[in-house]
Amino acid sequence: MPNNDHEVEKNLGNRRTWRLLPGQYARRLRLRNMPLRYQLMLLFLLFAIVPSVGLGLLVNWTVERVVERQVEGHTMQLIGKVNEALNTKMENLQNMTYLIAFEPDVNAFMDEKLAGDRGGPGSSEPSIGKGDTVSEQNRLYGMKQTLQGFTTLYPEIAGIVLVNARGDYVSNEMYPRTAVNLTREEWYRRAASQPGIFTVLGQPRERNITTHVRYKDDEIVSVARSITDETTGRVKGAVLIDLKLRSVSQAARNVTLGKSGYVMVADAAGKSVYKPEHPLIDHIPASWFATGESGTFTQVVNGETLLFMYQSSTFTGWRTVGVFPTKDSISEVRQIQFYVVSFVFVVCLFGLSASLWFSRSIAQPIFRLMSYMRRAETGNLSAGRWSNRTDEIGMLGNSFNRMLNQIRQLISLNELRERQKRDAEMRSLQEHIKPHFLYNTLDTIHWMARKEGAEDVSDMVGALSRLFRIGLSKGQDYIPLHSELEHIRSYLQIQQTRYRDRLQYTLHIPEELQNLYVLKLLLQPLVENAIYHGIKGRRGPGHIGIEGKVEHGRLHLTIQDNGAGMSSERLDEMLRLLDMPMESLESTLPERTGKSYGMLNVQARLRLSFGSDYGILLHSSPGVGTRVTIVHPLMRELPATVLPPAEPEDTQNRQEKE
Structure with a gap:
């Protein structure tokens, strides 16, 4: 039975182990629970692959945009050059129409003062009849020679014809197929509808007029301009020029876009003016073009995206x-994408190899550092052994050794300070006996003088005892105002014993202000200055008044005397010293701060405790006296940082005794 129970417990333990395995694996799969070496490998791979893939995608996207912009910019430049060449040709034709219109014989023909040709094919019969003079025939011949000169000078011109409003024409190469009046032609009506405006007609369709060479309609491009009367604006006729299409094709024929692209010219309706022999599209619908002078669009034509x-x-x-x-x-x-993918693959392969090496080089010293730290946890603070590495890992190991050395030194120093602390506490306890001995001695003198009837000695010793007790204040920095007043009364009582009737004083502090907390020893240095630098230098009795009030949410304590006062130079010097109390106290010139050390001390403590908004206000006049005002914050409670020490038992007994 014991063996069976042991087997059952063993099996149950195995089942618990198998139940914990999934959770353990899940925890191990977390990055922070994985060994540092694997974490570094994953991080290296992550920082190598993700930026590479991101860079590849960014480069791919950028290349596509750049290629598109370059292709579009380059194509637009070529198209602009072709467009500029065509405009130049048309401007030349326009200038030619101006030159023709300036000819006197042409003007006479347009004004119907000179007869032209009329009739069917090959007819050269004058429109006026047989009464024409030889001079008119010569002028008509001269016009034809002028037109012949233009066609000779510009071989790309197929022919030029002049037609006046009556339907007569003059041409060197062109003639009408039928006897129909030429003013009824579509091209003439279009030119006449725009008086004086150069009009590009495009390729002719079923036109009555033709040339002797008999060009096909798709081999020429026609332009026309109506000639008007300068005074009345009446259309007198029109000039028609046929341009050979090869001159248009010369500007676009040699332009190649990519491997199989080309440039074509279309009119406003989308009809092709020029296209290559094997175009990808014969006709571009006008609806495909967006509004604007230029643009880009794609369309699928015959299953191919163009x-x-x-x-x-x-x-x-x-x-x-x-x-x-x-x-x-x-x-x-795609060629650039291939380069990008190859780059990403190489980077990933290099990152995998580098991650293995880096993770090992970083993890191995850290594992060694962990073993040294575990050894230090047991209390063994001896330094570990490290290689001569000068990188951060080596610096970390050296810092760890220095830390262990400093810990050993701190432990030794702490033991020494503990011994010194115990010695200091012992000396402090012994030093506490001295103030108690002083208080007790003064109390003994006080009661002995009162017993012997020496009331003046008793009062002076009692005042001195209170002066010391409040001056020490049991180590506190803040005391109630009534304690400060008691301290200054004791001081003035001692000074009255010395000066007798030469010193008089009054205290006017409202009862509701006497529970406020103030910095200790505020009044005594200022009253001492008033006595030694004011009352003492005065002839006759002097008076010191101490008042307290609240102004603008602040406590104002004023000490005013009717002593000798200060000169204006001394007052200015004092105001400069009070403006920089700490620097003035640290001055090495005794004559600068000797007479005002107490006032500067009070000013420095007020500034350090409460800031520059608080301090001393000084007013003085020679022969009148001096008024010193202390501006102190209203403190109805003891500050939280000031904790009153425990009051000695013998001091309490002495107060009860008094």
Whole structure:
């Protein structure tokens, strides 16, 4: 049976162990409960992998944005150059129309003073008839030669035609297909609707007028400008210029965007003015373009995502559009992403290796330090052995050894101070006997003098005894005001014994103020100054008045005498000394502070205890006297930091005896 019970208890203990295992594993999985080496490994890996991944994502995002901005900026620059080239060509054509309009013969033709051509194909029959003079024929021929000169000078011009309001025309290369009046043409009506304004018509559609070369409609671009009367503003006719499309394509043909992108030119309706031979899109709907002179958008065309960048020309109304697949820019981004992923992988591999080495180099000395600390807990304060490491771990070990050495020194010093403390307490107990001996001796003299009838000696010894007792105040810094008044009465009683009728004094302190607490020995130094520097220097009897009152929430104690007073120079010097009491007391010049040491002492104690808002106010006049006012806070209770010591039993007995 005992063996079976033992087995049962063993099995129950194993079950309890297995029940605790999950909780123990959960606690061990917490970072703070893991061994330091594993914590350091995890932290190193965390600080290596997370920033690397974050840096990779940031670089990837930044690269995408930068590539997009670079592609967009570069494309916009190319589109702007193409747009600028087209504007330059159109400005040249506009200037050409101005030059043509300035010709006198052209003005005469527009004013219908000079006959032009009219008729069907190849007709050169004058509109006025056979009565034309040779001079008019020469002028007409001169106009054609002028137009021929422009087309020779600018080979990109396919033809120029002048049409007046009657429908007559003059041209070197162009003629109407039918006899229909040219003023009914769409291009003429558009030019006439904008008097004097240069108009880009675009590619012609089913136009009556053509050229001898017979260019196709998609091989030329037409521009026109109406010519008006300068005085009346009436439209007199129009100039039509056909521009070869190859001059437009020259500006955009050599521009390549990415691997397969290109630049095309479209009019305001979205129709293509120029496009390459194998475009990605034939026609761009006008609804795709947002409002504004430039912009960017993407559209899916035939299952492929295309990026469109465009810039409009306010001069021609055309849009220069850059078209290229988005995959052209994505390929560059993917190449950079590959580099970023490779960098992150290398950093993670290096971080894993570095974490193993760093964790071992840091954890091993810390484990050694732990063993030394456990040894110190047992009371063994001997220094441990450390390697010559100069890093923080080595400094920590050296600091630990210094700490153990200081602990040993402090223990020795503490033992020495304990012995010195016991000796000091013994001496303090012995020193306490001296004040009691002094009080008891003065009491004995006091009662012996009273017994022998020497009342004046008895009173003076009693005053001296009270003066000493209140002056010591049992070690307190704050005493009630009535105790301070009792102290000053005892002092004045002793001084009256010396000066007799030369010294008179009065005390006017309201009864309700006498329970306030004040710094001890406030009045005696100031009354002493009043006697020795005021009353003593006066001829005849002198008077000292002590008053107390409350002003603005503060206690004012005033000591006023009718002594010799101070000169203005001495008063100014005293005010400077009182403004810096501590510096004045520390002065090495006795003649500077000798006569005012007591007043400076009181001022310094007031400033140190209550701040610069409290202290002494001094007023004096030569031959009149001096008034000293102490500004003291109202203290109805003893401050918490001041604890009254226990009153000696013999002192209580002496007070009861008195």
